[in-house]
Amino acid sequence: MLSKAIDSLNNFFKTENQAQILASVFLNSMGGNSMKIRKIDETEQKEIEKYLMLDETMLYSLIPPYLPEYRGTLFTFNGQIEAGRKKFRAMQQQLYVIICKEWELCKKIDDDVSQDKYNLVIAIGDVISTIAVGIPPCLIASILVKMGLREFCNCPHKKK
């Protein structure tokens, strides 16, 4: 079903990747409790692997280089982290609405697919791509995964 959606959308987008992202978001929003993970290329795969090697603090340091307001700005290492953390916090409310309310993460969090952090980053990255303007969505998604999505959305813990 995902590949059919991508085929039909390919005619309207410049790159296959854009079509894939939108198809994935559409089907995930319709799919209820199950999560669909799109295929990614090797470059994106390596990038996500590197994001997941880092802790939350280091991931914040990656945000300022993408922000136009910090062009021409020099930072100390700690200053760079704080600037990234500040930007993330400014986005937090929007992220909560999109991921927790609209996308209903709590209904998907116990999916087998979402037990893999890598898949979670891809799926969340696609969902938030409209608000992570200028910042790689997978970077923001990685921060959320490191923070703990269940805690972020206040999902009930899985019954044993």
Place this chain on the structure above:
Amino acid sequence: MCDTFLGIIQDSNHNGVSLGIMDVSHQIVSSRSFLIDRVHLDNVFSMCNKDTYSEDLNEVREFLETKISDTKTVQVLMEIPSANIEIDSIHMKMLCFLARKGYCALQFDFDKQHNKSRLGLIPKEIKFAAFGGHEVMYLQPHLSKAYMQFLLGSCASSECVAVIAALIATDRNLHYFLTSNGRVQSSQDVLEFMRYPGELGAWVGSGNEVFGLSTSPVTRFDNLEMIPLEYAVVAKKYEFLGTNDALKIALLTVCKLWRIRLHCISFMEKKNEQISDIFGVDDGQVIYDPQKNLGAWITSALQRAD
């Protein structure tokens, strides 16, 4: 003037030392590991005053005497856990032995009550009364290994790491860089430098050092947006060194990947006492140059030692 450099690290099993010797004038590299026993406190004092050695040190003595002809031309670099080391430690035993044999000069104060000796710089007025040779260069543990991984991409034997310690001793500015208490450029600083070469991010002063970036004919300007991620991954990998030192290895790594020249100037050098001395950078202050490789004689020696 030194032409022989002796690097000493605690070996990976922590029950001995590995020695690496670089004889620059003859282009010879030697390395070997030795089991060294901890020494009783009283024996430390007698070692400083008499020429009597335990069997383990006799093996070291024989090795050094066959590889080094003139003790006065040797520069020793040793990795030590801190400036306060245990009196009966392997480190103290080696330092006393090397000083007694004339390979280095050193000063230390004993604190018998706490079983510690504090290593220090020799005051000028008593320098010529010391045993002879040059003052020891010290380095934090594991930095030689981290620098080796940066240079060669793989972690090899303790003997190889000891040779890298000797290599660090050949470059005083590199040693200042690795031992600096200062904070090097952040990844944003490197990125801005690469976006606007010669305008931003090139020079950062911190601690007693100034760290500088410059472009070279082979510098890459593609994929600049990946600089922060590569920097962060390496900093994370080496976080066990402490933040300052982890960032140094991260900076070296991005300089290598994007072929950027890295400089270090220290105010610890007498000639750099004035602010104006730090401008007009010369090649002697380059600690990483993407256009220069390790000499073939060093590379082949490291492969043999591995």
